[in-house]
Amino acid sequence: MAILVVGSVAFDSIETPHGKVDHVLGGAATHFSLAASFFTDVRVIGVVGEDFTPADEAVMTRRGVNTLGIEHAAGLSFHWTGEYSGSLNEAKTLGTDLNVFATFEPKIPSAYQDSEYLFLANIDPVLQARVRKQMPGVKMVCGDTMNYWIADHGANLAVVLRELDVLLINDGEARMLSGEQNPVKAAHAVMAMGPKALVVKHGEYGATAFFSDRAFAGVESVTVPFRAPALPMSEVVDPTGAGDSFAGGFYGYIASQPKLTPTVFRTAMFYGGVMGSFAVEKFGTERLQALTREEIEERFRLFREMSHLEASVA
């Protein structure tokens, strides 16, 4: 089943201890789409400027991503400049040039209307809400956000949260959004704002899914949290897009399955970790572009082997 994703398609200039790149293809919707494309059909809503070339678009279309909903506007594409140092756990934003994103009005092509799964990638919650409103019939809605929107756009974000099935954020964002230091209390406070389930990403330590006691088709019976591992990595080249790639693997797998079950949700958490682990191996989208489904399955087996008591059945 097809996923409709709205979010940034951008250029990133990134410096990490492993090197420096200038204006490489990035953006939340881009990383998400590439990761999800290994599992299901993906359709993108976004906006780019005149600097977005056919070669950039081909990065997505080569993976079967539908780019019909990417609007081409006059001006430059969204551009993010950031750097990572030390443990590479947190990005330091050096510059955010919204450019064509500043006046973006998301329009949904009629060919996208039958999308059953909606992903609201990390953008202005006003835009997230506008897209959500235009897709009233979707089966499932997942979303992401970040500290900037939590801190200064709380009222707009609250509107988006009320209609989410699953919110995917990291530990710091969960603490900030809830005002709670304890991870369990934070999770339940966030779910009280709307999301029926919450996936909290812990970087190198994996991710935890929490479930509210409200009905959630397919996982009604789940009452305990689920913890998915991350791969211990001897080298993280560029963490940019790891969270979006996690979301793409997670949601792409869910959308690829006939129905949601507890095992499908858990397996999706593992695929999220798998896609995140690939994303950080090279700068930008380079690793996701060169990836094969066989490599994904091989790493999935590794995640299982790393976390299950019994050796896997061959």
Add this chain to the structure above:
Amino acid sequence: MAILVVGSVAFDSIETPHGKVDHVLGGAATHFSLAASFFTDVRVIGVVGEDFTPADEAVMTRRGVNTLGIEHAAGLSFHWTGEYSGSLNEAKTLGTDLNVFATFEPKIPSAYQDSEYLFLANIDPVLQARVRKQMPGVKMVCGDTMNYWIADHGANLAVVLRELDVLLINDGEARMLSGEQNPVKAAHAVMAMGPKALVVKHGEYGATAFFSDRAFAGVESVTVPFRAPALPMSEVVDPTGAGDSFAGGFYGYIASQPKLTPTVFRTAMFYGGVMGSFAVEKFGTERLQALTREEIEERFRLFREMSHLEASVA
């Protein structure tokens, strides 16, 4: 099979956001022994002062722990004063009174000589090495240490590390001991100092076992790390002894099994997490004293449910 443990038997004065206790029974060997006692026979080597009462000793003997090797010396027992604030992730030491521990000379009762498993709990590496030397025929040696010994007693610690099968430390200690920020590089640098395997504890995020490529009877075939979850807890009353309780559950389970296999090692990691999760529910050893094997098994099933793709077989 019996585990011989050498370490501190002490009194702790602790303040956390949940309250304050004065001179409660504690110490690494105490927490370790109580946790391991649910799985196998435990024998303790340590020293206490005149303030250590028969009631204190009964806390251990009631759980079947053999206290024959606890020497009673003139003076006061080892006393640690500490506090936790905020996220309760790190203790702030306010005072360390070595007292009778300052002149401790470990002596091993002849009844302890047939112990097959040795645990060197967190004490002066000079004492750890002395006990190790007196037990040349043991089947397996595991140990713990802390930042204090890593920083200022590196040469003495190196002697202990050379003969360890498994070292159990936390993330910060692994970085400090190795000088490496990356967790995988840190693990391999630590194992190059001696330990054939390394268990790194991540607090609320669980623990990771790394394996060297040197022969290790029972787990020779293991080449990938293993990640065990921790229980997301809505309330941590007192983290003191969590690491020692992890080690007790881990090693106690291993010693209870006829032989070490990859599944036994993995299961032991889960029992470590289980015992750590109980230890922090109340101050001092209170929770471990009241615990039952049924509660342990119930929580073990919860850990499995939280981390495995398929629902457990009932």
